[in-house]
Structure formats: C-alpha cells, structure tokens
Amino acid sequence: MFDTPQSTRSGATAPPPASHPTLPADRPGPHSKRLGYIAVIATFGGLLFGYDTGVINGALEPMRDDLGLTATMEGFVVSVLIFGAAIGALIGGRMADSQGRRRNILMLATIFMVGTLGCVLAPTWETLGVFRFILGLAVGGASATVPVYLAEMAPVERRGSIVTRNEVMIVSGQFAAFVINAIIFNIWGEHDSVWRYMLLVALAPAIGLFVGMLRMPESPRWLSSQGRDDEALEVLRQVRSPERAEAELAEVHALALEEKESQTGGWSDLATPWIRRLIIVGIGIGVFSQLSGINVIMYYGTQLLENAGFSSNGAILANTANGLFSVLGVTVGILMMNKFNRRAMIITGYTLTTTFHLLVGIFALAMPDNSLKPYVIMGLVIGFVFSMQALIGPLTWLLLSEIFPLKIRSFAMGVSVFTLWIANSIVAFGFPPTVSALGISSTFFVFAALGVLAIIFMWRMAPETRGRTLEQFEDDFRIQHS
Template sequence: MDVRDDATQAPGPATTATDDAPPAVSRRLRLITVIATFGGLLFGYDTGVINGALPYMTDDLGLTPVTEGMVTSSLLLGAALGAVTGGRLSDARGRRRTILALAVLFFVGALGCTLAPTTAVMVVARFVLGLAVGGASVTVPVYLAEVSPAERRGALVTRNELMIVSGQLLAFTSNAIIADVGGESGGVWRWMLVVATLPAVVLWFGMLVMPESPRWLASQSRFSDALEVLKQVRSQARAEAELSEVSALAVKEEQQKLGGWQDMKATPWVRKLMFVGFGIAIVQQITGVNTIMYYGTQILTDAGFTSDSALTANIANGVISVLATFVGIWLLGRVNRRPMLMTGQIGTTAALLLIGVFSLALPAGEGRAYAVLAMTVTFLAFQQGAISPVTWLMLSEIFPMRMRGFGMGVAAVVLWLTNFVIGLVFPSLVSGIGISNTFFLFVAAGVLSITFVKLFVPETKGRTLETLETELRARFS
C-alpha cells in the first residue's frame, strides 16, 4: 500500500472549531447538500405517494386487503435489500457513483409503477423502486456526514430528512390536486406515480458534477484527491488539518482490515455497535410512523372523514412533518442527540395512546375525526421533529470509516424489514382487532423503545467522526 508521508502522522486534535471558510466554499457545501438530498426527496415521494394513490389503484387493479398490503410493502422489502447492497456498493465503489446508480433505479422504478398493467407488475416495480429508496436511505446520509464539518454535520445531514418529509408533502399535495382534476377517471393514480421521474432526472444530472466523499477517498488511500475535495468545502488550513486526522485513522483501519461481515463478527466493539445500530433502527420504526405515512388517508376515513376530505386533511400531516423537521434541524445544533430521541419517543407514545382512546371512546362523526387528526399531527411533530432526524443522523455517525456504508446498510436492513412487517400486517391488524387495539400495540412498543434508548444509545454530538470512532471503540471494547 502506497501511503503518503502526510497520511501517517498521528491524528491531531478533533477539528471541531468553527471553520472560517470563504463564502464560495460555503456555497459549494450548500450546493452539494441540495443536489444529494434529491435522493431524500425521491425517498419521501415514493413512500408517500401510495397513501393517496392506493384507493384509486384498488379499484383499477382489483386489490384485496392482502394484495393491498403486498403493493405497499413490496417497496419496503426492496428497500431492505437496497440498503445493504447500497451500503456495500458505496464502500466499494464510492458514495457518488452509488447515488448516480440509484437515480437510474428511481427513474426506472417510477416508470414501471406508472405503466403497471397488473398487480404482479406493480409489486415488482415497487420492489425495484424500493431498491433505490433503501440505497438512498443509506448512501445520502453517509455522503453528507463525510462531507460536512463536525459542527455542521447535524444540520446538514438532517437536511436529507427535511427533503424526505418535503417529498412526502409533495406526494400528498400532488395526489390531492391530481385527484381533484382527474376526479374518478380511470388511471388517475398513474399520474400521481409518474411525477417521481422528474426529481430522479435532476439527481442524476446534479451528481455528475458533485465530488466524491473525501473520507471514502481517504479509505482508498487516495489522500491527495481527498485533500482536493476537502478544499472545496473547507478553508485551506482546516482541510489540511482534517486530512491529517482522517488519513491516520484510514491507515489504522487498513492495517486492521476493518470493513465487512467477518470484521463485525470477529471484532467485539464493532459487533456491540452493530446491535446498538439495530436498536436505533427498530426504535424509529416501531412507533408506527409509516402506518400514518402509508395509510393516513384510510385512518382519517375510518375516523369519520369522507374520502375527499381525508385526502385533503392528510396534507396537514405532510405540512406538520416539514415544519417539525425544520424545528428538529434547529434543535440538533443546540441539544444533545440522545435526550432529543427520548423526548420524541415519549411524545409519539402519548399521541398513539390518545389516538387509540379517541377511536374507542368518541362516537363516530366530526368530533372523533378531528380529534384523531389532531393526534396524528401531534404524533408526526414528535416523530419528524426528533426521532427521524436523530435516527438517520446517528446511523450515519456511529460506524467505523471503512465500514460506514456497510454498517449503516445492515442497520437500515433491520429498519426496512421492521417497516415491511408493519406495513404488511397493519391492514390485517386493523381489520382483525380494530384501530384502537392496533395503536395500543404501538404504545407498548414505544415504552420498550424509551427503555432501550435510556440504557444503550450513546451521545454523538460535538465530535468529529474520527474522535467519535475512538470514543466508541473505547466504550464498547
């Protein structure tokens, strides 16, 4: 291995001081963030669009409760495979190349869903779309984390979460507009689905002119290339200091051959860290957030809204998600990750409890409908303002450099499989035990989640990725 002299120096102090970068450098960093997070926008749109499209699709394709669950959850199964595959690919081939490939998958999957003539084709196309969603859920946060300065990492990585919920809001809004214009005409759902091809094109062309992650380049011993990228997004002095720290760790990990399944099984601290990552992923999903995202319209219809009113009212869920994410980004610069995650868990659990109580205790009608809507909005405020931003941020931070994509990919597999199971069984649970008892199950899961976060989740705020890796190695060894 050819290692340059500057790469073998011992790591210097953690580079957490505010960067005095010139305006052009700050603009470049903002542009990189905007382009990369189009992957998050596609993630949000493609997971949220099914919410409004499903009722129309049910009529056209003759869906049953079982095939309805398959159409919804096939994307999630694809996302599980896409997460681990995307993570491995981004570690092997680079974050930028992987995002370019994902843009193509997003386009092909969205077009396949739009043109699907049968349920079977729709399930396959949604699976392909899921591969892209899963890959983006891993690769985009890792790319942003590795490009960002330590003091801005929380804000910049969670811009991806902002784009995810903005994509969901775009889906809810465009669904309502298209349904209003198209009315009950056959195939109106196809117009809802085809919109997703446009941001896929923007992502592909945008990433053609974006740089590779400097930390990935360093992990491949391409230290001069890493420095050139760092100088695009840091001041000259900051870039050189940060490269010294990054390259020293890259050499250490190369000597240990850290980077895959065997290392995870053979290295106790990495193995323990993987289980923490699994737990964070499960905690984010067993709140039941995606029952609101995928079945929100149906939940509101069951609560007492008409179909058209539910479709329009569901936009409120999208709006509050975007506003809450703005608040979450602001909070991440001011409070620690771990207490923020716990606060979100307490808030979502309380909201789910009240949804169940209102659905059970209030008579059918407008009163119950608006009470349930108020609680879904409250739920999403805590979920999107605290839990989701912290989840994706921490998963992009906690794994060692040489296996960051792989580690986050495996954790995301757990996340997406949990999502898949919930999305698949939710309609059957509601049909079998009722909406109230279904949400009471999520309440019980929420209590377990709060306990897990309190006992096992580490704090990650205020460290460079290299300093954090050293701390976690010591903690879990």
C-alpha cells in the same frame, strides 16, 4: 429533558459543538456555499424516497380500478417496494464501500428513472410489481448511502444540520405526493390511468439527481480510505477553508492508515465487542423508529382517519395536514439539532410519541361518538406526527450516519437500514388486520407499549455524538467498550 451541558450517560463530557480541539474553526466562505449546493443535490435522493413511498396512498384506488386489483394484489403492490427497499439498503451500503458514495448515488438515480418509467408504463399488476420492487431497491440504497455521503462531506460543526436535510426532503417528498395526488385527481380523476400521472412526477427529481451528481465530488473520507489522499484533499478544499482542509485530512488519514491493518469491514467484525455493540445500537435505532408507527400514517393515514369518523373527502384533507406537520416537525428538529444533545432529543421524542399513542387509545376508547371525536383524534395524530418528525426521524438518520467507524460504516449502515425496512414492512402488513381485530384504541396501546421499550433502549444504549468528529467518536467508543 433538553440538557444543554454536553454530558453522556457515563458522565463523560463531550467537547462543545462550535469547534474541535485539534481542528481550526471552519469559517464561512465560498466553500460553505459549495457544501450547501452538494447537500441540495444529494438530498434529491431523500425527496425521491419520500415521494415514491407516499404516492401510493392516493394512487392505489384508481390503480385498483384500472388494473383490476384484488385485496391481495393491492397488498403485494404496496409492500413489494418496502421489501425491495430492505434489500436495496443492504446491498447499497456494500456497493457504496466498493465503488464510492458518489458513483453509487448516480447508479441509484438511474434505477429511480428505470423503476419510475416501468411503473408508469406497466400493462399488468405483475409488471407493476416488478418495477415497484426495482424502485424499492433505489429507495433503500438511497436511504443507506445519502446520509453517509452527507456526514462525510460536512464539517463537525454543521454535520447535524446537513445530514438532517435529507430527512426534510423525505417528508417533503411525502407531503408533495399527498398534495400532487389531490391536484392530479381533481383535474384528471375521470381517466382510468390517472395513477400513472401521479407516479410519473417522480421522474423529474430522478433526472435532477443524476445530472446534479455528475458535478458533485466524491466523499473525502472514502477517497482517503482508498489511499487517494491527493483527491481527498482537493475535495476538502472545495468544502473547507484551506487550513481546515489540511488539518482535517491529516486526522482522517491517520485513522485510515490504522484501519488498513485490519481486514475489510464485514460480518467477521461482529467478533469485536465494541463493533458488535455499535451494530446492535444501529439496529435498535432503526427498528424502533418504525415500531413508532409513523409509516402507518404515511401509508394508511386516510383509512385511519375514516375509521376515526371522517368522511372520505374529509379524511383525504386531514391526511394532507399530516404531511404538512411532518415538514414543520423536521424543520423544528433541524433548528434544535446543534443546540441539544442527541440522546436527550431522541429520548424526549419517544416520550412524547408514547404519550400521544396512549391519548389516541384513551380517546378512541372512552370518548362518545360525536362530531368532535374525529377532530380530537386528528389533533392527537398530528401531535404524534410532529413529535416524531421533530425529534425521532431526524435523529434516527443522523445517529446512523455518525456512530459507525469508517471500516464498516457502509456495511453497518446497510445492516441497520435493512432491519429498519423489515420492521417497516412488518408494521405495514400488520396494521390493517390489527385494527380490524382489536380496534384503533387497542392498536395504539400496542404502539405505546413498544414506545416504552424504545425509551428504555435509548436510555441504556444510545451514545452521544454531538460535538465530535466521526473519528474522535470512534476512538472514544472503542476505548469505552473494548
């Protein structure tokens, strides 16, 4: 399903990804290293996103014993971060528009530090819940702001690989949480407060994000939208060759002037058909990524594998393998990102994950209970995780960062990521009772049915963005759908 020609569903041909017809080639130089350094620092936000969502998997049991959590309290402590993330995504996008991407990330780093320390020192479950919610605000804000910042800093030729580095850091953070939890539990597992050590580890990357972003530049596209073209050009000269910086600023500035004639992006823009369609596309991309069930593995992987037949210790080890294959999948996705069309990759991804859902359901239902069955199901789950993280996960964040016009980019990103987190919370709440009521096989058949809907949606609605600048894609989409 990977088509190398740059064709869209409508038959239009996109330009090759190596260059843009109106821009000089972005040749390697010191500016390339500077851009790489910026990407490393900014994606600490993704690392924190991953660690703070993954650490609860191993910390929950000792946390329950230490704080005397009931089942209801456990559900609250786990889910309150997700609800906080939904709100943080919505607010964070708007704040990134008003105060700038860099300043917003600095603020989020501070919230990460406050939320982490509050959770570590929490004397009661109520206090823990409050600071988990605060931590969720930072997680959601980072999920909406960091991809936009990276997309606006990167040249069109490298935008795919630069933006998807954030996804690498997210899954690396989750994998790190699984491994660090296992190590800490083996060393200090006899202590009632061992879960506090697990959570405290997140303080280090939060400090790194804050200190690093103090030396990072603001997004040139945001600066230009504020009429600060001299500063935007200075930033572009840090991350582009001199001739490329001049040409790219002229293109960004021309679009910014055109957009200044319109009101600030917001809910009123939904009256414009092509903008409304884009936001519907963004919501669909975000929601279907969560209805794939990937965070079922991230939150309940150990329990799922125990239900499949593993012992408690075996399930913990197998769950670590899921984290490892998440990282490997995203790495493969980055290698493919600039070689194949976005639409082809994401449709192929949903086809594979839907297939694995069906296979898990079939083997869980039809295979006799024996010593081999848990390993078969584990292999199929790993196949699902790898396909998801190689093809759907990176494309979700990349497309969301690419498809929205500058005027509403952070607003629309916030709305899309808000719905993504709401879908995440619904799946997180719904999975345990669904498995209890229907069993593993029927639950995965439900995920397969949702996967079919995702394939149809992506085929009909997902646009092609590869090989286009953000501004060129906006112009083309507006003409096509006005």
